[in-house]
Amino acid sequence: MKNQALILLDTVERLGNLLRVGLRQAGVAQGLQPIHLQALLYLNEANRYSNTPQALAEYLGLTKGTVSQSLLLLARRRLIARHADEKDGRVVRLTLTDKGKETLKELGLTNAWRDALQAASPARLSSAAKVLKEALAALQAKNGHRTFGVCVTCRHNLHIGPRSYVCGLTKEKLSSREVSKICREHSPVEENAV
Amino acid sequence: MKNQALILLDTVERLGNLLRVGLRQAGVAQGLQPIHLQALLYLNEANRYSNTPQALAEYLGLTKGTVSQSLLLLARRRLIARHADEKDGRVVRLTLTDKGKETLKELGLTNAWRDALQAASPARLSSAAKVLKEALAALQAKNGHRTFGVCVTCRHNLHIGPRSYVCGLTKEKLSSREVSKICREHSPVEENAV
DNA sequence: CCCATAAAGTTTCGACACGATACGTTTCGT
DNA sequence: ACGAAACGTATCGTGTCGAAACTTTATGGG
Structure with a gap:
């Protein structure tokens, strides 16, 4: 019998792959890569302490140089706006433009997932989420994220x-x-x- | 109150990201990208009907041309071997070389995950896996995967x-x-x- | 006040992923 | 025998990604 933890790992990995492929297909119409959509999603939810290139880089687990390139593209497409911070001249504040918000809304990225879990009871979903949150927290703590x-x-x-x-x-x-x-x-x- | 399904989606997405970043860091020592490790992992588990470029492309959700390039790199590094099928001259059979198997073993990709879930009971893990498997099956069915x-x-x-x-x-x-x-x-x- | 140090971002470079497209080979159905 | 379909490869353009060098701004002593 295979370890239960490994079965769960396998399932999460495959789901992660599938979600990533879904992001790719969703973005292809606008010429956007998965990482671009992830950046938009993050910026849509980030509070005022966290809407900077550096914070995004940490969130995505990438280097700031890499993220800088992706942000360049998003700014070129007018999906995000960059403003210098008033207090600290080093930091750049990132906000979604109206076009950026609209793009996210149009994509409707959560619909497929919602349908897929339609049959499951909230209690089971909540239980599963709790287990995965524990794993997430443990992995983040271990890697210093x-x-x-x-x-x-x-x-x-x-x-x-x-x-x-x-x-x-x-x-x-x-x-x-x-x-x-x-x-x-x-x-x-x-x-x-x- | 936010929808339970969306909370679970968010957690799965973040876990998927983290696992991907982990793959990237694990492979950097050997100069391998996440996709290369995923290909090795797949070929390590694929049966004799499924060890072909086309099957790998379907598994990863990529085009055959893209996968062909990654296989080229893996073959150059002697991590996989390619053989022509005896019956059907069109298909290529992919197998891990000893070096490929050893590389996978050395990476120990599952250790961090195992540690992260050490505290959770098998029953909870099994329950969570069941929910996610349902979601996986539903998404695959919907997309024709x-x-x-x-x-x-x-x-x-x-x-x-x-x-x-x-x-x-x-x-x-x-x-x-x-x-x-x-x-x-x-x-x-x-x-x-x- | 000055200078070293650190932090946030950008830029450049090289390797590579990825899709699209075109192409070649082999198999299969009629 | 011939066309269609399937499997795989090659090429091209765009873009990710890390590493490293660099600029600008803030900070913390002497």
Whole structure:
């Protein structure tokens, strides 16, 4: 009997491949590579601390030079906009243009997946997601990668009142919309129970 | 509250990315790209109906021309061997050389994953794998992709005696070792229960 | 204040993936 | 025997990717 962990690994790898192929096919109409779509998806979810080339490079696991090239292409196509940061002249802020947001919406990347899991109960999905999140966190910790979670699950996030949040790291107020976005400085809260 | 299916999708995508980055880092020492390692892994598990460039292309979701280039590189490095098929002069049979098998073994690609899931119970792993397999099958069916399963789970496989198998498609006998390998012609048995 | 150091981004280079297309060979159906 | 189909290869253009050199801006001592 084969190890259960290896069976799961195999399935995740094949799903990852299939999703990647799906991204490729989805992007071919616009002349976009999988990495371009992943960048757009990230920037669509990144909060104001995390919308920089460097953060994107860390998220994707690529070097900053490589990412710089892809961003060049996206800017040429007017899918993203680059602005210099006001406080720090070294950093560049990346935002999706309206065209970029529209492109993402048109692609409808999640439809196939939603259909594929239509039959499964929420409880089973939630259970599966939990197992995979553990694996993800363990792999990220082992490789020294950032976790890139949302503020809601971050130990820096302080809930100081009804719909009022403050990031303990930057001491800045966060809107209730912003705390559900992805942050580069995310550090998961400790889980005591297993 | 966000849809459970979308949370799972996000986790699978990020895991897929991480595994891909891991493949890249593992292969950099030998000057191999992720796709090369995936090809080696596939050929290591493919049965005698499925060790061809065309089957590999379908498995990876790439065109045959692209795969042909990667195989050229692998053959140059003496990691695979190519033989003309005896019966059909059009097809090329691909096998791992000893050097190819050794390379795979040295990389130890599954160790990190095994460690990451060390804490999870087999029952939870099995449950998660089941959900993902359903998603995989649904996506493959929708896109007209082959399933590339092992003969044991194939409706063509006939168990005609103790450790004695026959493939109903080719009418050939299969060894008990062979029925646990990946086949291009795999077609899953019908599941009545949902 | 000055200078070393670090950090964020860009640029350039070489190797290679990838799709599209054209092409050659072999097999199969009629 | 002949055309269609299948398998594989070769070529071309675009773009990814890491490595390394470089620019600009910030930071931290003396």
